[in-house]
Amino acid sequence: MRNYVTERIIRRVNTNAISYSAVLLLAFYVSGCGGSSPFVPPAPLSNDDRHVSTSPESRNIPVIYDAIDKAAFQQIKESLDLSRQLRRLAGKPKQAYNINAFGEVDNSSWFTNRNATSKLSIKQITRGPDTGDGPDVSGTWTIIRAKLEGVTPGFTIRDGRGETYLIKFDPKGYSELATGAEMISTKLFSAAGFNTPENYLTYFDPGILRLADNVKFTNEKGDRSFMAEADLEMIFSKINILPDGRIRALASKYLPGKPIGPFTYQGFRDDDPNDFIPHQHRRELRGLRVICAWLKHTDTKDGNTLDSYVTENDRSYVRHYLIDFGSTLGSAAHGPFAPEAGHVYHFDPIDIITNTVTLGLAVKDWEKHTDFEYTAIGRYRSDTFEPYEFKNLIPNPAFELITNLDGYWGAKIVMSFTDEQLAALIKEAEYSDPEAERYLLKILKERRDIIGRKWFSLVNPLDHFQLEKVTDGRMELRFTDLAIEGNLEARNRTNYSYDLKGDGVKFGVSQDLRNSTSIVIPEELLSKKYNQIEITIRTERNNSGKWSKWVKIYLQYDLISSEYSLIGLRRQE
Numbered sequence: 001m002r003n004y005v006t007e008r009i010i011r012r013v014n015t016n017a018i019s020y021s022a023v024l025l026l027a028f029y030v031s032g033c034g035g036s037s038p039f040v041p042p043a044p045l046s047n048d049d050r051h052v053s054t055s056p057e058s059r060n061i062p063v064i065y066d067a068i069d070k071a072a073f074q075q076i077k078e079s080l081d082l083s084r085q086l087r088r089l090a091g092k093p094k095q096a097y098n099i100n101a102f103g104e105v106d107n108s109s110w111f112t113n114r115n116a117t118s119k120l121s122i123k124q125i126t127r128g129p130d131t132g133d134g135p136d137v138s139g140t141w142t143i144i145r146a147k148l149e150g151v152t153p154g155f156t157i158r159d160g161r162g163e164t165y166l167i168k169f170d171p172k173g174y175s176e177l178a179t180g181a182e183m184i185s186t187k188l189f190s191a192a193g194f195n196t197p198e199n200y201l202t203y204f205d206p207g208i209l210r211l212a213d214n215v216k217f218t219n220e221k222g223d224r225s226f227m228a229e230a231d232l233e234m235i236f237s238k239i240n241i242l243p244d245g246r247i248r249a250l251a252s253k254y255l256p257g258k259p260i261g262p263f264t265y266q267g268f269r270d271d272d273p274n275d276f277i278p279h280q281h282r283r284e285l286r287g288l289r290v291i292c293a294w295l296k297h298t299d300t301k302d303g304n305t306l307d308s309y310v311t312e313n314d315r316s317y318v319r320h321y322l323i324d325f326g327s328t329l330g331s332a333a334h335g336p337f338a339p340e341a342g343h344v345y346h347f348d349p350i351d352i353i354t355n356t357v358t359l360g361l362a363v364k365d366w367e368k369h370t371d372f373e374y375t376a377i378g379r380y381r382s383d384t385f386e387p388y389e390f391k392n393l394i395p396n397p398a399f400e401l402i403t404n405l406d407g408y409w410g411a412k413i414v415m416s417f418t419d420e421q422l423a424a425l426i427k428e429a430e431y432s433d434p435e436a437e438r439y440l441l442k443i444l445k446e447r448r449d450i451i452g453r454k455w456f457s458l459v460n461p462l463d464h465f466q467l468e469k470v471t472d473g474r475m476e477l478r479f480t481d482l483a484i485e486g487n488l489e490a491r492n493r494t495n496y497s498y499d500l501k502g503d504g505v506k507f508g509v510s511q512d513l514r515n516s517t518s519i520v521i522p523e524e525l526l527s528k529k530y531n532q533i534e535i536t537i538r539t540e541r542n543n544s545g546k547w548s549k550w551v552k553i554y555l556q557y558d559l560i561s562s563e564y565s566l567i568g569l570r571r572q573e
Helices: 002-011 020-031 065-079 082-090 123-127 179-191 228-237 283-296 349-357 404-415 419-427 435-460 523-526
Strands: 141-147 156-159 166-168 199-204 209-211 217-219 225-226 247-253 306-312 315-322 462-469 477-483 494-502 505-514 518-521 532-541 551-556 565-570
Touching: 020 141, 065 225, 123 419, 141 494, 166 179, 166 306, 179 199, 179 228, 179 283, 179 419, 283 435, 306 565, 419 435, 462 494, 462 551, 462 565, 477 532, 505 518
Parallel strands: 141 209, 141 217
Antiparallel strands: 141 156, 156 166, 166 247, 199 247, 217 225, 306 315, 462 477, 477 518, 494 505, 494 532, 532 551, 551 565
């Protein structure tokens, strides 16, 4: 039985009729159902883009309330969660609920498999989610909304073509910092598989701006009023202006459909019938932590997401977006990241206690490297980067539940990006300093490889399994070693061993593959027509004599076709 079913039941039960302890016991029992053999592929999930006739209600999550809740109340609640603590002690954390038989995430309204599944061309990856060429700068831009409060000022415009964009700027003194980071990160998150806005780099003359009538405006104090020309001048005083008088900006096109507020990183949206998996148990949201660690995206709060009620082919449903990537790479949107970003929470009790006990004398690695060389890049380093320890500004419920298998899934995506793809994406940011470009490419590559080494050491990185017929009635199982493909390990210093079983009974003796990545399944085993064949593979590196964790591959015999097919796998965590 699938865990998400239990969670959905718990979500709906009348807690006045069933005690909390009974519900907890039920959840623990159901999550432990099912033996290790034979392999039973999970039932396919229902499509989450089924027609929803009525739009869910729009909602708003106050930033301050969300930060306090995540940093304090949720941490206390989780520490008192007995089931979770017992699982952690036993090394048996809850795995994600929405994975298929191969541990992957199927395409959905949350995620679409892209670069890690089928390598994108340079043209595809640089195009990203864009469908046009950005706002029309040849005509007038009409300002229809604006703000001065928050991290960075900005306004919403409607261009001469009638398209609406949110306009974001570089902070004063840091040309290209926030706009460059958002351009690159938007396209990387899109290529990874997430839904993102169309973000365009644009240069415009302030003279094309016009104020619409009665533009609502929020000033630095949070007071709302109608905007005047003086307010526009105030915005210009806080942003970077180019020497020729133009302004470089990031134009974020309004998302299609009806915006209905952010999604959360835990729980459900109660009024969306397609939302049936707890968000904290979605692999794409847990594994997102690894991608965010790579790009130093520390601001993955609920407020930087957006749900939109979209209509396609006479079918309406909710699509889930990640938005606002100005605080990535070395940019904190308002300026360079502080040295501690990515290493500690805004409010981090453990860090506070450590500093108190040691009287502040325990100097951490990141505290020794607080400088940065390029104002367009900010603080983005690889020498103090530890992906397993990456922290958000505030705790993220999905990130905190990450398992090694979730992390492996995210690491596969990160490692799928080639040097050529990264170089092409950096060009999209149009940095004026070639040295800054080269530095950013170097750090992106180094952090990528650090992530690969970390997670591929925790989970055996054999993947892309294929079953093919060969001569003499035999079959061949072929696979890819992602550590070798990513140039993290040498092929001539890698060995594999495997065992075969038919319906749970071992066949023959363990076999050594040396450095081959294909297993020929003997005809003698196939002729017995076992219901299921299990192939267990382990890996050895550098003649160390130490064998990795296993990957088990399962073949199923079909009575109608009289042939075996590949039906799934399990990985040792």
